[in-house]
Amino acid sequence: MKNMSNEQFEHEMNIISNLKEVSAPNFFYTRLKARIEKENLSNEIAYPLNPILVICALTLFLFMNSLLLKNDSNIVNTNSSQEMEAFAASYDQIISN
Amino acid sequence: MNSLNIYYTYILIEKELIVSLKQGEASAFKVLIENYQDRVYYSVLNILHNAAEAEDTAQETFIQVYESISGFKEESSLATWIYRIAIRKALEKIRKHKNRQRLHSIVPWWMPSEEKSVDAAYLNPGINNENKEKATLVFKAISELPHNQRVAFTLIRVQGMKHEEVSEIMQLSIKAVESLLSRAKENLKNKLKHYYNS
Numbered sequence: 001m002k003n004m005s006n007e008q009f010e011h012e013m014n015i016i017s018n019l020k021e022v023s024a025p026n027f028f029y030t031r032l033k034a035r036i037e038k039e040n041l042s043n044e045i046a047y048p049l050n051p052i053l054v055i056c057a058l059t060l061f062l063f064m065n066s067l068l069l070k071n072d073s074n075i076v077n078t079n080s081s082q083e084m085e086a087f088a089a090s091y092d093q094i095i096s097n
Numbered sequence: 098m099n100s101l102n103i104y105y106t107y108i109l110i111e112k113e114l115i116v117s118l119k120q121g122e123a124s125a126f127k128v129l130i131e132n133y134q135d136r137v138y139y140s141v142l143n144i145l146h147n148a149a150e151a152e153d154t155a156q157e158t159f160i161q162v163y164e165s166i167s168g169f170k171e172e173s174s175l176a177t178w179i180y181r182i183a184i185r186k187a188l189e190k191i192r193k194h195k196n197r198q199r200l201h202s203i204v205p206w207w208m209p210s211e212e213k214s215v216d217a218a219y220l221n222p223g224i225n226n227e228n229k230e231k232a233t234l235v236f237k238a239i240s241e242l243p244h245n246q247r248v249a250f251t252l253i254r255v256q257g258m259k260h261e262e263v264s265e266i267m268q269l270s271i272k273a274v275e276s277l278l279s280r281a282k283e284n285l286k287n288k289l290k291h292y293y294n295s
Binding site: 029 | 136
């Protein structure tokens with residue numbers, strides 16, 4: 001199979017050289033503007049659903065929950081020991097820790 | 098008005114346009130698009146060989162320009178900067194398309210085949226009827242070139258850009274662009290000899 005000569009190659013390339021420039025489709029700017037507005041809107045909607053924000057909020061929620069639970073158990077413990085002492089006192093007993 | 102005056106008027110207009118764009122003026126953005134939409138669309142069309150993909154990429158280019166104009170340092174002309182973004186976006190599209198095709202060949206049930214093929218029998222709308230068949234073959238051969246060769250060859254031979262302009266757009270030396278062009282020619286000769294000898 002013989003190679004193409006330079007002249008032959010250039011001749012073939014002339015077919016695709018210096019072609020008339022093709023214009024962008026009609027209403028290009030209108031469609032682009034609509035796309036930008038749509039993307040801005042979807043970014044605003046997506047902002048609260050940002051994974052980092054969601055993870056932070058969840059971590060904070062769990063942390064607050066665990067704090068509250070810890071405090072509750074302390075209150076329960078304090079309350080129950082007071083009740084026990086009162087109960088023991090009513091029978092003239094002493095509870096020693 | 099002589100050519101030097103026209104040149105300085107153009108520079109002044111471009112400077113004003115950049116300032117307005119950086120200030121976020123919507124009218125400046127409209128002027129920018131009116132000035133560049135055809136050139137950007139035509140460039141990416143010649144690289145992507147698909148009208149819908151080209152429009153999508155041209156839109157993405159202008160969105161990127163809109164979002165990053167504040168960071169434009171004016172080290173190159175506005176046109177070069179926009180072309181650079183457009184070419185990068187077009188190459189990203191080709192890479193994504195190839196990755197999807199590769200994934201489709203591995204797991205066809207998971208990755209559906211794309212309806213529109215980027216390189217399927219592209220014909221530049223500027224080609225006249227008598228050259229259609231040959232031009233389709235030439236564009237197919239161009240689409241099979243490595244990315245950098247494809248871009249350099251398209252910008253210089255199809256769009257008629259100067260080597261200096263292409264070297265700025267591709268951020269390569271003029272010698273590197275010439276080398277890409279020469280390798281592209283050799284590759285095209287090899288690809289086309291099959292068609293022309295048969």
